[in-house]
Amino acid sequence: MTPAVRGPARRTARATVALGCLLTLVSAGCTGGPDGTSGPDPQDQAAEGPIVVASGLDVTGSGGVRQQLIEEWNRQHAGKPAQQAKLVELPGGADQQRSQLLGALQSGSAHYDVVNLDITWIPEFAEAGLISPMPEAETDSEADNDLDFMKRVHATTLWNGHSYARPFNTDVGLLYYRPDLLTKAGIPTSRRPTAVWTWDDLYASVKTLGLSPDRPDDQAGWTTQLKQYEGLTANTVEAFESAGVQIADNQGRYKATAGQLKKGLDELLDRTGRGRVRPAALSSDETASLTDFAAGRAVFLRHWPYGYGAMRNLLEPDQYTVNRLPGKSVLGGQNLAVTADSPRGDDARELITFLTSQQSESCLFDAGFAATRASVYNRTAEPCWPGVAAALRPAGDAPKAAATGGEGTPKEQGEAERDAYARTLSAALNEAVQRPRTPYYGAFTHVLQSHVHALLATDSPDSGKAATDLDAELRDVFAGR
Template sequence: MCRRWDQPADRGPVPRTLPGLLRRPAPGAEGRGGEGGDGRRTVRHTVGRRGAAAAACLLTLSLATACENGESVTAPPPTGDASGTITVASGLDLTAGGGVRQRLIAEWNHRNPEHRAELVELSGDADEQRSQLLGALQSGSTSYDVVNLDVTWVPEFAEAGLISPLDGEIDLGDFIDRVADTATWKGNLYSVPFNSDVGLLYYRQDYLKGAGIPHLRGANAGWSWDDLGDTIDTLDKQEGLPASYLNGWTSQLDSYEGLTVNVIEAFASAGVRLTDEEGRYTADESELREGLDSLRDRAGEKRLLPRALESNEADSLADFAAGRTAFLRHWPYAYGVLRGALPKGSFDVTRLPGRAALGGQNLAVAADSPRGRWALKLIEFLTGPESERCLLEAGFAATRESAYSDSSVTCELADGAADGTEGGTPASLEEGEEVRPVPVDAAGRPVYASELHDALTEAESRPRTPYYGALTQVLQSHVHRWLERDFRDPGAVADSLDRELREVLKGH
């Protein structure tokens, strides 16, 4: 069983019916990983949080200097053929079963017993995981052979020479276009899309039905945040809502990457984009004011659950499951989690109003890996058509078109790999805990697969720049403070954002 180190602090009560992946231990809990040659999850405390954060800051400074001088670092292609376990570093698997990535690793080990792999799961939120990976790769310790990067990190890691170029190694023809775009930087391929993500809107069908509001799935062509606000207002006027109900909707608006995603969605819905495809700053003060107005329109009018300002993915999911809101902005994996927590037919999911942000992770070969050639082969397997179909069935957003449309592509895993028993109990489940599978259509795909695919094809990418770490910190600090102050003086906030974003992106 996987143990995780440096856990985030608990933020409040979580309904007991929710799966264990939402029950977080006390802050500061540490786990020591063991040998992982059989494919089980292991965790290594390679870099402390302060050391990783310092490494991240140093990288930002070195990138700024290099880019101002017109310089960048290019790593060599993956050619190493050393023996030994292929180590994959990744964030936590939050799907309902908590282990599809592990099952894929186990399947690789079943097929390649002489080149086994292990999965190392990094704890903490996305910002902390980025710091951990930067610290590990910059140290040159060769702890990791494959790194699972948030799509926004690819330019930063590529520019710093921390991941190997993969030009000519992978055919991206079957990958969804917008998803495939996240794998490259400056015209070169540095990563391969593993699992994608896109914002979706979950809703309490039982609440809406009682208010006479029709089923929303598939009926939101042109659906806007104004329409959602009107629906919430209609619902709030109804009698007979459960005592647990507090406000119309919730999201992830604490000061971390979740807030940045919500900001990007609000800005894009207003036609505001911060950078061009090369990462150059393109907005101005007036456009930023429009973006802030868009965010205020959806977060104001007493429709938003106040706890959203201190919520991450787990917190908002818990509030929705506890009946405190009728709507929830979240990621695809939430469907399987909610199905294990709520009565059948009580909730559903549809596309998010306006623009939805593209998320997800890409696999890359660590530049210092002595097993680069086999690391690449592992990536090819983990991102292949069959693996992507497995990811889709588990609750992730698959990155390949064939996973959604080709009936000949199926998820076939060997005994042991199929149920995860080869690697022990998934880290995000507890012993004896029930996992309720995602309901599927006649083709065996999740019932919401069509809407998920359409959302991915129109998703809004976050800014692509090697300075993304600095950009997201600027957005988080200014916007969260503005939200806490009840949207006061948006003009001053827009002015500060404009000045600081120009400064952090001036290296382009």
């Protein structure tokens, strides 16, 4: 662990809040009271409960695992009003949630103690002084506990040599496929995804599927999320990294060239070429792509781990399985951080310790999230809290319209299949790459999505021109211009 920032460094971090208003694309400004004077300092408020946790919507549904974990914390702290916790879920997509959190923390319009941040937002919130560095481990036990976090997952909490959060739930791109549809097309088991599968292997299977006389007219080889939102950024970075193209270094400095960007764009165009990807992918998000997969309109699917739990509501156990994504896969997920001006900092950090404990991470994994601790995958972790385990339901914001019909709830896959999934997920997380680390991530992803979506939508894509234009804009973005 890295030491906490103290003294002048902390004051410098606070001073950057004003600068953060200029650097972030939010509608809410850094304002004081209605008459232009500064509002009350939250540090002067009494450190009374509840501890307020702000988070995006839980993909495990209403009353999902995050809310259940908060309720378990409250049960364990019954009779202590100042230590009770409350979960506030923010509506909208990731970009909207980011804007809401930035606006609230900069203006002081909402007093959050803990924020559940997308891993790509850590540099921005840290640079603006909106979250506090986590304290250094004081005992060997605490240090060992931190080492249980998967190395690449824990690295998402770092910025400028300090850890600003704890990993809560993680994510990584996976390749789902339909064994029943592959069998129907005459593709033998030996030609199905393995740990060493490549995109060329996938293309070969897609070609065979296209030649099958039994293939429905609306069935494509694979689908993914190419709508103009963060899913497109994830798919693009995976293509770039698979082609050996890194957009920025770990300090947020731009390092690509127009020639390298063209190489990455060409890789993405190969993956999404006509006859390979489902055309509807260009307007698909996670829910839409999962619906197409479950309905048999795509045989392969690039999706996140929670899709594995969602499949239980959509398909029979022998109709789906999962393996690692060919090439590189990007990390996703959220980290828990304490807001810089929380008057309940100590209680907030204690709550984060609870929410990221082995027992809590086991609950998250059981509910369909990817856990952040290695012990969950090697079966040495403590089991899920009994009260939470009893309340958990099958995971997923699964599109009910895609259900395959029949009465009752489809059966889960067997223990052997679930163990294989856990091994696959662990291996993928241990080799995943990050999206660019930069305080200007919001501007970066907006520019990337705009150029890439326009390129994919045209009938005659010119990757050279797109790369030149993208290079010029990204140079400005990473320089903060």
